[in-house]
Amino acid sequence: MSTQPSTLPRPPRAVIRRTAGNWALQSALDRRGLGPVAGVDEAGRGACAGPLVIASCVLRPGDASRLDGLTDSKLLTPAARDRMFDAVVARALDYAVVVVPASEIDLIGVHVANIEGMRRAVARLTTHPGYVLVDGFRVPGLTAPSLPVVKGDKAAACVAAASVLAKVTRDRIMAELHQELPVYGFDVHKGYCTADHSAALAEHGPSDEHRWSYANVAAAARAHGMRPPRRVARSTAALNVVHNGEPSQSTASGARSGGARIQ
Template sequence: MAVSSDVLRPPRAVVRRTSGNWALQAALDRRGLGPVAGVDEAGRGACAGPLVIASCVLRPGDAAKFDGLTDSKLLTAAARDRMFDVVRARAVDFAVVVVPASEIDLIGVHVANIEGMRRAVARLTTHPGYVLVDGFRVPGLTAPSMPVVKGDQAAACVAAASVLAKVTRDRIMSGLHEELPAYGFHVHKGYSTAEHSSALLEHGPSAEHRWSYANVTSAAVAHGLRPPRRVVRSMAALGVVQNGEPPAIGVASSRRGGARIR
């Protein structure tokens, strides 16, 4: 007896454009794949300060309470702060992971990002049925997952995670400015702006800088400074530096697949 193809293949979930950035989450919820968690990070491209990763589960049908929710980078600082409070108050669950510069230097920024996303999902007390990740696949999550291109704009739960991660990190960087005012962390938040690059060259890197990044090690060499900790140079870190300049320092290969400053 032939088996109907409808038994083998369930109906496709319909994603309604009119649902905006809630459409994907709503489609997964309708197919019984919720709760849906979104995951995003802040600070991957910075050369100082931590990497912050957040996960967030929003309540289905709660879109009206999150008017204006989108990619945190597209919001003003005031709008981000307001949305940060809304997310914390109304989310079903959320978790925030802070990966310090020392850990990024030890394992590389991409590995730190992947491991941070795993931690952020694992720390949710509400176990997700599905996870949406901004941009790229993350193996080893505790639930089925899917990468979403521009997920912080396409999926509300990812946008909420983006807000949690960015506001948390911005506040950390403003706090670091109180300790290290010479670098202007409260303005550029550790990214390689002209102002930051100038301060880095003038003062040399601090312990809060990522010594695995070539622009930081170049500034250290200019000041005769040695890394304050073990540093593994990764290709991801090299890709972030300005102008693609090679590091002015010896590099040896490591078993982690990167390279080690010597």
């Protein structure tokens, strides 16, 4: 038996540098036959009212110039987000949007709802992806190989597109809820735990559109002698109320572990 070292050729190693822009990662996957590449992201995880919205998106390779300015939806102005939303809807090879209501979040917890929503968003694509890029953390049970990307909504264009689809869809839902429940100011803070929202909760108590599994909502309900309108399963994630869209320390550290990093 030969003891000579193997001389089998190895595939070239792909080095993705941040300076190459947010199309570089998915372009590298496409060039190696791993496309179509789908991006997945959510909006509303840190809110204490309204739904969680998850989107998946498959962009056309080479569409960077037609989607100039595509980046993390939180970095865009509302007007720029609306324009980019229209552009992504018009240009995307495929996309899907999943809306998870507050009642489902209360029943299974926000993290489980997020994971389930991402699975649904990928499964609803009519174009089956060869690879899936997810913002921040690993999602088991997807129908294609996947990779969590740290700050994926900034690093990968398809994830940024998904973030725009999710954010604009959710903002529009919250604007509609404001028409039904104007006392909370959903049109301004979109259900996040701002000072104005907290003051409205303290004055009026929570509505059916609030997430009753969240500690601040439960406390406001108790102060008004209100009982949950539905079954609520308390979870550790829900008790660590997220303020203004910023994750708690434990959530943030979890999202940072195990993801792809762009050099």
